Amino acid sequence: MTEHIELIVRYIDCWNEADAHRRRALIARTWTEDASYVDPLMHGTGHDAIDAMIEAAQRRFPGFRFSLTRADGLHEFVRFSWELGPEGGAALIEGSDFGVVASDGRLQMIRGFLDRVPEGAVA
């Protein structure tokens, strides 16, 4: 369980890491090579695509940070909730994700759902 929580914390770190080199290293430690991510707005499979997706999200929301608001594991599954907002400010967007953890302890897949989206925020 602790490993699952640590994995999710690292997952959030990936989304917040603005340095391209450090982000790429974090992604490699966090996701399997063939891992897939899908949410209602974005999708990507493999480290290159996941990295490009995160970079695009950072460009879309400059200065914003992802924070974890809940995390738990269940055998090889994880679920967690997060919020996104300007650093030190109120959250603008909230979501909950479900993930599958591979036998090597990295993420095999994430499916993300949006819990709260203010009108126009992701248009």
Next chain:
Amino acid sequence: MTEHIELIVRYIDCWNEADAHRRRALIARTWTEDASYVDPLMHGTGHDAIDAMIEAAQRRFPGFRFSLTRADGLHEFVRFSWELGPEGGAALIEGSDFGVVASDGRLQMIRGFLDRVPEGAVA
């Protein structure tokens, strides 16, 4: 998407159906034959095991009803939140589940997570 929401409504109906014959028919329409359910307290694979699990939950919480508080779909995935409480009363337990929908439109798997559990409620 509408089909996914209808499926989740039927899933909740399964948990609330106290008539053994009707529940069994509902389960057959809602879950694939080899479907699996796992949450922190229960698990079951196949219609017999899922039926037994639901019956045990109904015995544990007599007169309680499950209600859906959120539901959405994402390709072949669903996620939804629910609450459980005495009919007409305040919810006692809340959870969020993640599911995979098979190509025939029935549930292939559900992984359930608890969002709120009052101390002693599920001891």
